[in-house]
Amino acid sequence: MTIFHCSTGWRFWHPWVLAAVLSVSTAAALAHGVSDADKGFLEGTTGVQILPFLYLGAKHMVTGYDHLLFLCGVIFFLYRMKDIGLYVTLFAVGHSTTLLMGVLNGWHIDAYLVDAIIGLSIVYRAFDNLGGFKTMFGVQPNKKASVLIFGFIHGLGLATKLQDFSLSREGLVPNMIAFNVGVEIGQLLALGMILVVMRYWRSTASFARHVVASNVVLMTAGFVLAGLQFTGFLSQ
Numbered sequence: 561m562t563i564f565h566c567s568t569g570w571r572f573w574h575p576w577v578l579a580a581v582l583s584v585s586t587a588a589a590l591a592h593g594v595s596d597a598d599k600g601f602l603e604g605t606t607g608v609q610i611l612p613f614l615y616l617g618a619k620h621m622v623t624g625y626d627h628l629l630f631l632c633g634v635i636f637f638l639y640r641m642k643d644i645g646l647y648v649t650l651f652a653v654g655h656s657t658t659l660l661m662g663v664l665n666g667w668h669i670d671a672y673l674v675d676a677i678i679g680l681s682i683v684y685r686a687f688d689n690l691g692g693f694k695t696m697f698g699v700q701p702n703k704k705a706s707v708l709i710f711g712f713i714h715g716l717g718l719a720t721k722l723q724d725f726s727l728s729r730e731g732l733v734p735n736m737i738a739f740n741v742g743v744e745i746g747q748l749l750a751l752g753m754i755l756v757v758m759r760y761w762r763s764t765a766s767f768a769r770h771v772v773a774s775n776v777v778l779m780t781a782g783f784v785l786a787g788l789q790f791t792g793f794l795s796q
Contacts (some may be wrong), residue, residue: 568685599725608731610738617742620718622750626678627655627714628784631747632705633685633778640760641649648751654711656740663727663736671724672793674717679789682782685775686775711723718743 599617605612621627632652638644663666684706687693694700761767 563571580689580795593747594617602722602725602727605735606730607671608730608734610734613735613738614745617739617744618746618749619742621743621746624718624746626675626717627747628750628754629682629778629781630678630685630710630714631751632758633682633689633755633775635728635758636689637750644751644755647704648747650708651711651714652744652747653715655715656744658712658715659719659743660715660736660740662683662716664733667716667719668721668723668794669716669720671717671720672789672796674713676786676789676793677713677784678710678717679769681713683779684710684782686778686782689778690772730795763781 577750597617601616631648631651634647638647655657658667688701688703688706
């Protein structure tokens, strides 16, 4: 669906849009954050701890605003559950692969850079929703491939953060598998809530009126998140 054009009649300076951008981007800037209590548990635990790691994985996804913003962009124009399931599965495969392999193999990339790319993944998704690639460049990137690739990057972001903690090698494999399963459980819970809201919104007349505004908010939040992370990288 190509809707990227300048004569939409929508004013980008509406106060509610600015407020939404600020609130969303502030939340997104805290993505992948780990509370002091969770950090203490991660660094203090030894041995196999399946249930706690399941809980922490689910908690991360439900409060992982960057993941949720990206998923909102992915399902924005998806109506059939078959299509939603396919795209979410691709994201889950990518996310799970690099999360698990990154921690177990010690893959470590600067957290600021990874989170900056995650911010840009939100920009990419919103820009694609607006038909920007087709309109401006005359090409349409493969949507499924992009979701899988960005899934790899999202998983690597958390893997990088987890490696900042002194995780015990004892029970690390089952604990990381449990954490991974928890992440996917959290994703399903969050996605369920998002779909309920989206289904109701699509049934109202406001959906068509605010398609552009909503994706501009997503895009701007992604730019703000990326900018904050690039600033953090340069100021290290």
